Amino acid sequence: MKIFNSLNIYCLAGCMLLSACSQANNSNSVKTEKVFDEQRSLNTSLPVNNHISQMTPEYVESVARIAYIWGWPLVNMHNRHQVFSQVPVQGLLGGVMPVAPVNYLTILPKYADPEQKDVAHPNQDVFYGFGITNLDKSPVVLQVPNFGERFWMYGLMNQRTDAFGELGKMYGTQPGFYLLAGPNWKGDVPEGINKVIYSETSINAVIPRVFVEDEKDDQNKVQSYINQIAMYPLSEYNGHMKTTVWRELPVLPEQNKTDKEKGWVNPEKFFDQLPAVLKEVKPLQGEEVMYSMINQVLDAAKSNEEYRKILQRTAVNMEKSAIDSLFYFNNVGVEVENHWTRPFNNGAFGLDYLTRTAIAKSNIFTNHFRETTYFYQYRDKDGTRLDGSKHSYTITFKKGELPPVDGFWSLTMYDENHFFCSNDIKRYSLGTKSKNLKYNDDGSLTLYIQKESPSEELKNNWLPAPDGIFAVTLRCYAPENSIIEGKWCPPAVITKK
Template identity: 30%
Template sequence: MHAKPLLTALLLPALLLCACDRESRDAAPSTTASGITVAPDEARKIAREAYIYGVPMVDQYRAVHIYSLEPNNPQYRGPMNTLVSNDRLFTPDDTAVVTPNADTPYTLANLDLRAEPMVLGVPKVDSKRYYVFQLMDLYTFNFDYIGSRATGSDAGHYLIAGPEWEGPTPPNIDKVIRAETPLVTLVGRTQLFGPDDMENVRKIQAGYTLQPLSAFAGTAAPPAPPKVDWIAPLSPKDARTSPEFFNQLAFLLQFAPVHPSEQHVRDRFAQIGIVPGRRIDLSALSPELRQALVDGMVDGQKLIDTRRNALTNRTDTLFGTREELNNDYIARATATQVGLGGNSRVEAIYRTYQMDTNDELLDGSRRYVLRFAKDKLPPVNAFWSVTAYRMPEQLLVKNPIDRYLINSPMLSSLKTDPDGSLTLYIQKESPGKALESNWLPVPEGPFMLTARYYWPKRELLEYEWSSPAVERVR
């Protein structure tokens, strides 16, 4: 029997695992409502729909809260509208982030665009070095990109505006990017060529700037937006089991203007009391109605799990714009649970390996190879990599040569086979000095591999090229 696919955690999924169970300590919205206007059977159906719709928003909010609204949290990175970079290499000792990306150190900001737009400035980046800024709204749509593929390698300034902004565009703005929600997450990635390249990455990260439009244009700042009493996020467990989920969703909907294609969806949610900025008085519900809400969550999770189990190792169609996902709410929820913050397929495609060609779980007690045929390396415009993680922790593997991945920038130092193919040796012990350049160390026990393909070419996007399988050799 195949194990359920374990998809790549890119940046934010770690927060979903680290948040602890706790009572809400923030003040809830003052308006309460207990008005469910439908019978329990119908309430259960609507709750199922609302759960699937709301999973991405509730999980995204948890990440935003931990990173930018919760100063006492160990993972706090700074207040809203602040750009923070991870300017060092991940190591096996980093336990707060699962499946850490050792290719592209991150730059992160959570934006609150209610008062005015923010302007992201980027320096000129060598065209041989890949970089990208992913813009994700509260729905978790990847609504735009800035970087090597999307905007090129030249320096520029990009105005990121919320849905209500109508001001003039000042000079020296290269592009105006409009978000559907006033809350936006900005995730930057800058290619690292190797451990000795970190200082160069830091210099590039230092050139990334983020400032309010008024500061950029030298004009008076607008009035501050209304103060928000940010509620505490639900723990991962409660977000799947507690009807308080629907109050969290209602809180977030006040920051999510209704899209024309979803008015009927919002009207339906209102039938079980999910109204933007209001709370359902759960204590006032009959036991039958309260149970209907819980059962609806269970039903919704089953649909998400069914979609997830059908994915095998391809998740690239789960991430994208609203237009690309076409209101496929199950796809959006599934994407959140397998890798919140995943890139759109035009930017990066990921393949995760847990099984070998014998349909057995990967284990360091055995030896494996990953073989790319001659002229069949991953077709990418930027670069590719293969990283090993020990399981079940999903952390980097401590090893005697401090090598956590093999990637395309290392090709000049890798040895090819007599027939021109490239073989990577996936094993715990060295394959010998002659082959050590191609060795990717793994732990003694269970492990997984993640292949990352940045800026994929047409052959990858159209499924003309497929990732090779991991072959067991002993």
């Protein structure tokens, strides 16, 4: 991971907080701890009558920097909720993005499409669903069909983008009904509900994923399963499985076409939205002081035009100096073997604001690290940027060394904006779903990553590349411990000479 000068201030602040916690936790005796407790009680008193020291412009900017890197994913989720609050009916936005009113979801009954720009970094191994909740309005019921042996999971991400819930084949989840409730819900659980899942936040993303093979027969077969996937308010629950024929959804007009992911965070409005977000998301243990600092600055800015300008200017500068660089996969997580990078705590960020924001910028809505491991690649074995206009590439898995997973694996192609790049055969990934891969005589598997089609006998192993720079991601669903612990890494991407 590269270290950015622009991040030094909040990294230093985080280190100071962690250092303080570490010192408290390592006290050598009960007697010493009592002394420390007395000192803390004397040193943590609040300002009398809320009279705090005069804030300098430099202080306001420093707190604003911390607030921006911390709050970016939460504001992103806040704005997605605002947009989905305006969705009139379940449908496909532009025919490619599943959208629904808040507290409902919609399933995309086909593979993701290159025209979809609402969520970066999709894959082509599953049929996706998507919905946003407001659990302050009502708990929601999640329907789980009987998928048989097919791999499936429901990704539940709270407003911090942490994953929770553990719904999926890898958890042995049984078919039926599950209730998703907010932190303050204390209602009666109806008969027939298998389990109540509590979220720490009212706003959540619910993203079902169902594995599908490339063959049309399998894509048709899966329809009967996905038609019983549903989310709806508790008041609509009657104990019977609801069915929706997702292939008959209306297409909603798309007004905001773009080559990049849509802008879910506007830095010029960030600090106008942050007060609402601070109320929506309660502090984690250890965040209380930071919340207090941010709120004090926001309160002061209400009556101070200079502070308001500093906040807006800082947000705009942070977007350019810190957030934009976190888009690049070589700045996400840590570098492992062969120039691959990966996070080790995706979906379980806790107080790791840097990784949380980097993933929210580059590929939001990652699953929990025990559900999916993501390996990102920009470079070949020699460290040169991958570029389909200049070179062709291969990646070879030795015999017996395919990704060790209990679910499935895939290698997916992305353009410079982390979306699919259209090609004539509409192929954007290879992996478990690809039943016609050709293995080498020694049992190894070589995938061909290039712009032009290889010879006919190798065409099933071809992952088309765009005419320019690109990235590939190796996904491992239900990874074995060797992947989770970092003992297994993908082979290098080799440039063909």
